[in-house]
Amino acid sequence: MSYKLAATDDLGFCHILLSALGGDGANMAAKLLFKIGCTEFGLDGGYDARYGSEKKGTPTDVSVRFCAIGTAIRQSGPTNTPHFLVVFHADLIVPLELGRGLYPGAVCIVNTVESPRRIRDRLRLHSGKLVCVDATRIAFETRSRLNMPLLAVLSHELRFPDELVKQKISRQWPAAVERNLASFDRALQGVQTETYAFDGAYSLARPSATRGPIGWRNMLNGGTVDALYHTTAGRDNRVAARGRVPEFEPESCTSCGICLTVCSDPGGLLWKEGRMVGIDDRFCKGCMRCVEVCPETKKGKALTVPNGNGHATAEITPAAKGR
Numbered sequence: 001m002s003y004k005l006a007a008t009d010d011l012g013f014c015h016i017l018l019s020a021l022g023g024d025g026a027n028m029a030a031k032l033l034f035k036i037g038c039t040e041f042g043l044d045g046g047y048d049a050r051y052g053s054e055k056k057g058t059p060t061d062v063s064v065r066f067c068a069i070g071t072a073i074r075q076s077g078p079t080n081t082p083h084f085l086v087v088f089h090a091d092l093i094v095p096l097e098l099g100r101g102l103y104p105g106a107v108c109i110v111n112t113v114e115s116p117r118r119i120r121d122r123l124r125l126h127s128g129k130l131v132c133v134d135a136t137r138i139a140f141e142t143r144s145r146l147n148m149p150l151l152a153v154l155s156h157e158l159r160f161p162d163e164l165v166k167q168k169i170s171r172q173w174p175a176a177v178e179r180n181l182a183s184f185d186r187a188l189q190g191v192q193t194e195t196y197a198f199d200g201a202y203s204l205a206r207p208s209a210t211r212g213p214i215g216w217r218n219m220l221n222g223g224t225v226d227a228l229y230h231t232t233a234g235r236d237n238r239v240a241a242r243g244r245v246p247e248f249e250p251e252s253c254t255s256c257g258i259c260l261t262v263c264s265d266p267g268g269l270l271w272k273e274g275r276m277v278g279i280d281d282r283f284c285k286g287c288m289r290c291v292e293v294c295p296e297t298k299k300g301k302a303l304t305v306p307n308g309n310g311h312a313t314a315e316i317t318p319a320a321k322g323r
């Protein structure tokens, strides 16, 4: 299938950067995008993902570089000069300085309920196109994941045919076809777009050194948790859990602590004064590992899989409020 890259640098590369948090599915979405580019359009390029502990809400960088077949590949690792930027959490624009390194005329896709005008100010965008979409709500309401509405908008902006991408998504995640395609369609119908020519409001910001290639000068020591990069600001795992968190019955709980040993995000389990008191759905990923190990007592299991369809709740559980 013939395809022309929407933008390239001097070396012939189109740079795409996805900025997310562990558990958002940015890596999976970018891998699928890369596969489509290479297998359907005969592109070449590079792929790189940086991620760390999901438990700490670690920001995740996923970079995709596309180029035409035959282009000498001289770059590897993460990109810090995107033509296309996808922001999974608008609250991380400022702390991660996501506006730095953007090419003039870059396309920025942002998960937000704010207007493109306000997002432009946060990004300090020199020039380019802002596409704002309320991906969090779409993911909640369709019970897909945050990566799906954002992949829809990104592939559309890259001019990948929508129907082809939907076909690939269906093959990749056969158990969630309906939810994912509903999310895809709603995202494309729900964007707010504005294009800005250079008007002098913001100058081009040089790429951030900390987002450049990792080398001996800027590498973190093993095991170091960088407070800025590992912030939980703006994090909302209710999207990752798709509204399904275990049900907790305090009467049946012996506070044995076995659930703590398996929880993929111990912040999901609320403990007070040595006793298990509930689930915090801001942090629970809904993996149900704790349900599997919670022992059956005479009163039954304290943790169980929720009944019904597990629709997302926007409320924090009462136990979490009292934290």
Ligand code: SF4
Binding pocket: 252, 253, 254, 255, 256, 257, 258, 259, 260, 276, 293, 294, 295, 302, 303
């Ligand atoms: S494993 Fe079950 S019984 Fe044990 S502390 Fe956790 S919820 Fe309570």
Ligand code: SF4
Binding pocket: 245, 246, 262, 263, 264, 265, 266, 268, 269, 279, 283, 284, 285, 286, 287, 288, 289, 290, 291
């Ligand atoms: S389902 Fe249980 S084990 Fe999984 S994240 Fe939530 S609290 Fe932790």
